[in-house]
Amino acid sequence: xxFRIANRDDVPAVLELLADDVITRERGFGDVxxxxxxxxxxxxxxxxxxxxxxxxxxxxxxxxVGTCQLTYLPGxxxxxxxxxxxxxxxxxxxxxxxxxxxxxxxWTIERARDRGCRMVQLTSDTKRTAAHRFYExxxxxxxxxxxxxxx
Amino acid sequence: xxFRIANRDDVPAVLELLADDVITRERGFGDVxxxxxxxxxxxxxxxxxxxxxxxxxxxxxxxxVGTCQLTYLPGxxxxxxxxxxxxxxxxxxxxxxxxxxxxxxxWTIERARDRGCRMVQLTSDTKRTAAHRFYExxxxxxxxxxxxxxx
Numbered sequence: 001x002x003f004r005i006a007n008r009d010d011v012p013a014v015l016e017l018l019a020d021d022v023i024t025r026e027r028g029f030g031d032v033x034x035x036x037x038x039x040x041x042x043x044x045x046x047x048x049x050x051x052x053x054x055x056x057x058x059x060x061x062x063x064x065v066g067t068c069q070l071t072y073l074p075g076x077x078x079x080x081x082x083x084x085x086x087x088x089x090x091x092x093x094x095x096x097x098x099x100x101x102x103x104x105x106x107w108t109i110e111r112a113r114d115r116g117c118r119m120v121q122l123t124s125d126t127k128r129t130a131a132h133r134f135y136e137x138x139x140x141x142x143x144x145x146x147x148x149x150x151x
Numbered sequence: 152x153x154f155r156i157a158n159r160d161d162v163p164a165v166l167e168l169l170a171d172d173v174i175t176r177e178r179g180f181g182d183v184x185x186x187x188x189x190x191x192x193x194x195x196x197x198x199x200x201x202x203x204x205x206x207x208x209x210x211x212x213x214x215x216v217g218t219c220q221l222t223y224l225p226g227x228x229x230x231x232x233x234x235x236x237x238x239x240x241x242x243x244x245x246x247x248x249x250x251x252x253x254x255x256x257x258w259t260i261e262r263a264r265d266r267g268c269r270m271v272q273l274t275s276d277t278k279r280t281a282a283h284r285f286y287e288x289x290x291x292x293x294x295x296x297x298x299x300x301x302x
Contacts, residue, residue, distance in 0.1 A: 076195065079190045082194075112302060113302055121299045141300070144277060145276075147272065147275060147286045147292065
């Protein structure tokens with residue numbers, strides 16, 4: 001498995017991974033494959049242009065099988081330390097339970113260390129109880145409540 | 152109450168607000184006032200230089216009485232919509248319960264709308280139950296688990 005920063009050609013595959021998920025579908029995504037709307041290209045360009053944002057793909061035999069988005073957040077807390085925020089973590093639904101997710105997250109945690117981050121953080125829907133156990137096995141603590149306000 | 156982007160002169164007051172908190176103190180901050188270490192100036196400069204990061208201060212009669220940090224996150228989900236992440240929300244301990252926090256958060260939510268964000272998100276320590284009710288009154292939903300890994 002190779003992990004690398006996504007390029008434009010990876011965007012349709014990343015979108016399929018994001019949409020191929022029960023909870024995401026409930027939020028209003030349709031069935032896969034998803035058409036790449038102009039707003040999505042704009043978002044991709046914003047991520048690609050920002051040194052503190054990285055869209056990551058996990059690639060096996062030339063196929064995108066996983067993705068996550070990493071954002072590096074500066075902050076005044078803890079002596080001015082940086083933290084990594086992880087969003088939009090997905091592994092292809094046909095390949096879950098094979099350790100690919102753990103491999104991707106361990107790679108992500110190493111990347112946070114390489115960037116000098118003192119913390120890695122993410123939120124996970126309260127309904128994803130298997131995911132919470134998965135993150136706890138990787139060393140995460142469910143210490144916070146994740147609050148969202150849709151505008 | 153005035154809300155504005157913090158400048159260098161506000162940094163010591165912001166640090167005092169961050170440190171003046173029971174849970175933060177348990178995490179290893181000492182008593183106030185906190186010395187501004189070089190790493191904190193570096194973090195301030197990183198925030199100030201980044202159009203997607205804003206350190207906010209709430210000022211009353213020339214005194215910094217509240218703070219929060221806003222980060223604008225691009226993402227491929229939800230049609231390529233932006234979200235606002237809120238970190239390090241603090242109101243001066245002597246002024247809590249007077250509606251200043253709600254005023255600051257409503258200003259923050261308006262700012263998210265002005266920037267075209269489709270979501271505002273934050274995490275709050277599970278021990279801060281009063282804060283969770285506060286955010287719920289503002290329209291937030293405690294839909295997620297906030298997971299943290301300290302490196």
